[in-house]
Amino acid sequence: MVPALPHPALHASHAGIWVAEGGATREVSRGEAIRIAAETPVIVLNAPLTGQRLGYAELSGLDLLELFAFMHPARFAVPTPGGLARALGMDAPESDADVAAFLLAATERLLATPEGEWPEREGAWTAAQSLFRLRWPWGPLVHHVVSRPQANEKWLFSKLPEWEETAPRPAPRAVAVEPGDAEARLLTLTGRGAEQRPGQRAYAAAAAQAFAPRTGRDAPNLVLAEAGTGIGKTLGYLAPASLWAEKAGGAVWVSTFTKALQRQLGAETARLFPDPAVRRTRVVTRKGRENYLCLLNLEDALQGGFQGRAAVLAHLVARWAAYTADGDMVGGDLPGWLPTLFRRNAPAALTDRRGECVYAGCPHYRRCFIERAARASAEADLVIANHALVMVNAARGRESATRPTRYVFDEGHHLHDAADAMFSVHLTGAETIELRRWVLGPESTGRGRRRGLAARLSDVASYDEEGGRAIADAVEAARALAGDGWLGRLAEGQPFGPIEALLAAVRGLAFARAEGGDDAGYGLETELAEPDGALLEAAGPAAHALDALLRPMVALGRRLEAVLAEAPDWMDAPARARVEGAIASLSWRAEMVGGWLALLARVGGPADPDFVDWLSVDRVEGREFDVGLHRHWLDPTRPFAETVLKPAHGVLVTSATLTGGGDWETAEARVGAPHLGRAPTRFEAASPFDYPNQAQVLVVTDVKRGDLPALANAYARLIVAAEGGTLGLFTAIRRLRAVHGRIADRLAREGLALHAQHVDPIDTGTLVDIFRDDPHASLLGTDALRDGVDVPGHSLRLVVMEGVPWPKPTVLHAARKLAGGGSAYDDRIVRARLAQAFGRLIRRADDRGVFVLLSAAVPSRLLDAFPPGVAVRRVTLDEAVASVGARLSSGLGMGQGAGELTGES
Known part of the structure; x- marks a missing residue:
């Protein structure tokens, strides 16, 4: 039975503030609303937003969104009174004045959930006990309505399925997709009774050319297709892509720039594979590691690594993790509003943003969402990814055994910007302190599972003397990088170590040369040209310090490769996978440090016409948050063409605005076509809209x-x-x-x-x-x-x-x-x-x-x-x-x- 609600409900909008209690609703002033919220817990919808509208940042209470996330994890609801009403099958309030009373009714409906059919019942009692002990505001009410299960229940770590290793997939066969076959597949996808779209049929036929066998090295079949809004380009390219995947036995990677299009693509593939179980094996969505929940980080949070509100979030995320389709915390089925209800850095701590994964050394490795997605994509027909992940995988040689040969770049007008971000170099305080933490691990007594390089590779160090020495040298050299409190020391003119001294010189020159103008208080930047004496003097020791770090990192990578080759007795398959992961992490960090050294060589030296170099002080409303040197390619499609386009056999680049702002020559230049040995095929279809x-x-x-x-x-x-x-x-x-x-x-x-x-x-x-x-x-x-x-x-x-x-x-x-x-x-x-x-x-x-x-x-x-x-x-x-x-x-x-x-x- 649902207990009587002892709390009032409060709703604040730009139109007014209302409180509902005891069957009555009244409009109140901002001052009275703050007094009520300060004296007694109140039921609200989106506490941070309500607090902002009240001007009362400390507002805390019983947030209905948190209760919804507990009762219905991995279920979508628009976080508004109307959206919550539809999700709960209730009538939406007609006006702002009716919302407070609705919040009380919605609370009763949610608390009554355990009395009926409840698909998310498993694990709820365990989570409720933990949240009750954490003094979650909803804890007493939820504790009252969620009953103890009659038998032991599987929950989270024991509930999640394990992935299995499979034999390597053979290379795709050399087959062609005929335009007529592509149009026939398109007809199947759209349905014979659907509106006939000549532009869409022509588009599908043109897209099929990207799936022909390649005829020359570094000369993929590149098709540039501009299709106006309404053409139906998604199904237009899925038709030939799915045909090629079936006939060739390979995977087509469909890359987007926005998460919205990724979700749309996932929905459209239901036309290809109506059975959800089949679709899960044939279509896989891939994102970067930082998007997925890390089960080891979650376990640490649940066992005391998080405190206060962050610990509450961890338990709500754990509820979601048991029901999620893929573990994607950013744009997946975790409600996007849930992390915003909590402090900003708590969600980031639940993902692997620092590259600290221990791979097979993790007790949850066989259940890892990231590893499951990587293995599923190796067997899939269609992999829905994003431009950044495609470029990272290609540039860093990840998953080389299953490297795609066919790509579709939707939202192709963003390729230039994505390549610009991917292939740039930033020697900044934020980047160097992140590398320091990766090498040294925690330098304070703070709780958490973060480990340094020595701890992650302790068994390798004990086995291989030379590898152990390289680890020790890297740890010692990393102490020269920027450390905690570096921004304060720069502002006080007291940098510590060669890297902080370099950043201090950068900051001084940026302030001396940059013109603030109307943007005073915001970011400053200036060209890296004619550096002053302070920057010249600081560049040498900084380069020496970075070189001292790079050498042991490279040596350690080589020793790890030797360890794999020698295959010691203790190295089983999981240990080998962990060492391979460490080699990959070392490789791209060594590449990053190498880029920093190349940038420092520019200080006082000749300019490289291929690059643009500058100094910056990044600020938001007068508050500095980063300082450093930057290098971007003048034409970032050059490295993109080398690493992604040239190794591919066929590429379709498409967008509604591919030539937007220019002509076809401009469009070709923006996607890297001039750097290939074969001219692209052009296709254009105007929008059917009037x-x-x-x-x-x-x-x-x-x-x-x-x-x-x-x-x-x-x-x-x-x-x-x-x-x-x-x-x-x-x-x-x-x-x-x-x-x-x-x-x-x-x-x-x-x-x-x-x-x-x-x-x-x-x-x-x-x-x-x-x-x-x-x-x-x-x-x-x-x-x-x-x-x-x-x-x-x-x-x-x-x-x-x-x-x-x-x-x-x-x-x-x-x-x-x-x-x-x-x-x-x-x-x-x-x-x-x-x-x-x-x-x-x-x-x-x-x-x-x-x-x-x-x-x-x-x-x-x-x-x-x-x-x-x-x-x-x-x-x-x-x-x-x-x-x-x-x-x-x-x-x-x-x-x-x-x-x-x-x-x-």
Whole structure:
């Protein structure tokens, strides 16, 4: 029986604050709400968000989201009153004033869960006892309703299945996929009664060329395919990819840039393999190690490694781990809102972010989510991955025995940026202290399972004298790296050791040369050119210290390889796997230190035309968080082509905006095609949408740049006119926050919810879920929302950009602009960004929308970024508000009454 609830419920929004207790609801002031919350535990929905709205950061209570995560682990719910109501099969509250009473009813419904059929019952009693001892606010109530199991139950570590070793997969056969066969498979996937899409059929036939046998070394069959929104490119490339996988007996790796597309791909593969059990073996999603739950870290957290609220999170994650499909904590079936309810670093401590995995030395190795995914992908037909993982695996030689020969890069317009991040070098304080911790292990008395290099390889050191000596030398050399408190010592002018002395010199030169301007208090950077005496003097000892670390790391790697070759008696298969893992970790860290040394050689030496080098002080709102030297390739597609494209046999690069901002030559350059021995095949299919009638572009001419009150007023009026459904895009976080602070209460009085990235304590993916779920909500955000939002239908009907998205004038951008044609280079970037932002608006044939650009200074030459025929008008704000209200409320065709835009600004 559910006990009577002894706690009131509290709901706070921008429209007001309400408390429900004893069958009655009353509106209260902020001061009274804080007093109530301070005196007695209250039931809330999303405590961090409620506390932020109250201005009471210390708010704690009984968070319904935590109770939902306990009762229904690995189950999705939008973290709003309406979303929770749908997840629980309840009626959603009609207004903000009804929410507090709803929270009490939802609490009763959740606490009644154990009385009925409860698929997640196993393990609940054990978890409830632990959470009760941790003084979890829900502990007494949950302890009362969850009964002891009648028999011993399997839970978590004994419940998770073990993976099994399999024989190596033979190399794929040399087969071709005929265009007609690809079109036939596409017909099977879409269904014979589906709408016929000639563009999609042509796309599938063109994509099939990427799966033909390769005819020359370093000359893969590269197909570049631009397919406008609505073509159906996902099924278009899955058709030939699945055919090739069946006929060749190999795996096709489908790589994306955003987690949203990964999820979409996983859903689309149900058409290929309707049976979920079959689909799990034929389709595998892969991500980097840092995305997956580490069972050893979780065990340590459950056994006392975490304290307080972090320990509560560990037990809720343990509940989820017993029911998760794949152990993915970032973008998988762990609710994205759950970690945000707890302190920020607790979730990271449950994954392997530091490369400390002991592989076969781990007691949970046979149940490891990461190892299971790696082995499953070796046998799969389709592996859904991301650009970063594909590049890491190729660059570091990971899983070389099962290296893919066929790739599909969806969201291909992001390949340049992904390669830029992957192949760059950063000699910073944060990077060096992370390496120090990896080598030395914990240097304080803090609890936790973190181990240094010596502890992880203690048996090797005892077996091999030379290896033991290399470990000792590496440990001693690592003490020269930046240590705890390095930022404070730099600020005080008292660096310790050669690396901190180098960072101090970098910091001094950056402050001396960098121009803060309007960005005072934010990051500083300056070219690594004509270094001063202090930097020259510090570079030599720093290079010597890094060389002293690199030598024993390389020597240790060689000794470990020798240990494998000699195969001592004690080395069984698990021990061999652990040594192989250690070799891989040492290899990429040695490569990183080698990159640092190459960067230091640039100090005082000649510039390398292939690279762009600079110094930086990274700051957020005046607070420094990192200092260092940076090196990026001028053209990062060169290493991408060498490590990924050339070894492949066939590659399809596709996107709706592959040539966005330029032409085919530009698109080829952005994906590395010029570095190959064979010219790519080009394919283009225009979107089937009727953009002239579905969309309109308005350029508002009377909102002065830099006038924050006017900017906020424009956003508020446009959102009210559209009755919500607005995606607001900003190029600066400061302006986003300022606008949100000015208009959130105003919109709430109109009954329109406003959410914001970098303001609400909610992860970006969940913010998009909330936005998609409520047609009257609006969402403000930055670049991540410009490129990664898929919200079809009425929930997104207006996109507002604060101004022309010019690239930030960084050192790296300046070098690439000089090499890429000057102002034409900037124009290409802006066109691509405008095209991507506009692409958020129309996602299906029945969508209608307006795109508003709040900038008078929009050169006409940039407006060809929008689809041909779309009406573009320069208007005043009053005219824009009237047009948005009329068109989005009346459903008029978007092409009616539109004037032509002429002239150059």
